[in-house]
Amino acid sequence: DRKEKIKKHIQGEPKITLRDTSDKLEKIYKENEALDKLRLEIKSYIDMIKDLDEDVLNDLQPLIKQVENSTDKGQLESLVEKLKLEYKKLKKKITLTNIYKEDIKNMIEKTTIKEIIEKGKRLLEKKYISNEEFSEFYEEYIVLSSQEKKKKEVIDKLKKSFEELGYKFEEDEGTDIKLLKGDITYLDTPLGSEYKLAIKLEGNKLITRFTRLVADERELANLTEYDKIRDVEKAKEWCSDYNRLLTVMEKNGVEMEPKLIVEPNIDKIYYEIATEVYELLRRKKKKEDKQIRQQRKIE
Structure with missing residues (x-):
């Protein structure tokens, strides 16, 4: 043993070469x-990630700060994979949201359905739209659009029914939109330019109101008994037309529940002040009268 110790002492510990140092x-x-x-x-x-959404980065900051200065390769690799995954998810979310928003904008532009427009606008205000949210909106759009299409078909048949009796809708693209929205629409009547028929669709009901236009409060106050009696007679003519309308509607396939009419009397006549409308009617009548006079002179 002693000899062995002496030998080791003489030989010394293994020497570290330059190559070993270089390799390390x-x-x-x-x-x-x-x-x-x-x-x-x-x-x-x-x-x-910051360029896409700083809020997402802020949510990741605790994990980043915990690991980014680590000397553990495994921890850094795990963080890279985590950030890579979050970046891909975020990019996909943004891409899909942009596609969804474009589709929603197109759907809103094509419809007059109030619920769809309001819900679509709320979705457009969101930062992100999930697949579930878009699918729900799209399904509702399809269902309500189908209902609207059927309602438009009913409106076309309804307009045809009124026009067969001489009641004319305004030549305006907004007429159908008003009816679809449940707003009041006015029809010209064959009973005189000052008489209008107000109609409104309420669910499956057709609500009608015979209306006499007056220019202002003064004209309304100056109506004579004769004027009022004449208005009642005109309203009675409308009631007669109404009964005919029901038959025509049935013939044209309009499945709608009309609201019953109360037999008109002086107290039930609706007078509506419509200065602008009345002025247009007055000018129109004046122009027509002038054309008639000129025609008579020629003859």
Whole structure:
């Protein structure tokens, strides 16, 4: 044993060669290089996520701060994978949201359905729209649009029924929209330019109101008993037309529940002040009278 100890003492510990040192340094360099590469990758994903949505990055900050300065390669690799996944998810979410918003805008432009327009606008205000939200909106759009299409078909038949009796709708694209929305629409009547028929669709009901236009409060106050009696007679003519209308509607396939009419009397006549409308009617009548006089002179 003593000889062995002396031998070891003489020989000394194994010597570390220059090559050994070089190999170790190279290994350390490569390890540090790999860590730096991972940190650069982490920074790259951080910047890309920040450009897309800073709020998402803020949610990830606790994890980033915990790991970004680590010397553990495994931890840095895990963070890279996490950021890569979050970036892909965020990019997909943004892409889909943009597609959904474009589709929603197109649907809103094509419809007059109040519920669809309001719900669509609320979705457009959101930062992100999920697949579930869009699918729900789209299904509702399809169902209500189908109902609207059927309602438009009813409106076309209804307009045809009125026009067969000489009641004319305004030549305006907004007429159908008003009816679809449940707004009041006025029809010209064959009973005189000052008499209008107000109609409104309420669910499956057709609500009608015979209306006498007056220019202002003064004209209304100056109506004579004769005027009022004449208005009642005109309203009675409308009631007669109404009964005919029901038959025509049935013939044209209009399945609608009309609201019953109360037999008109002086107290039930609706007078409506419509200065602008009345002025237009007055000018129109004046022009027509002038044309008639000129025609008579020629003859």
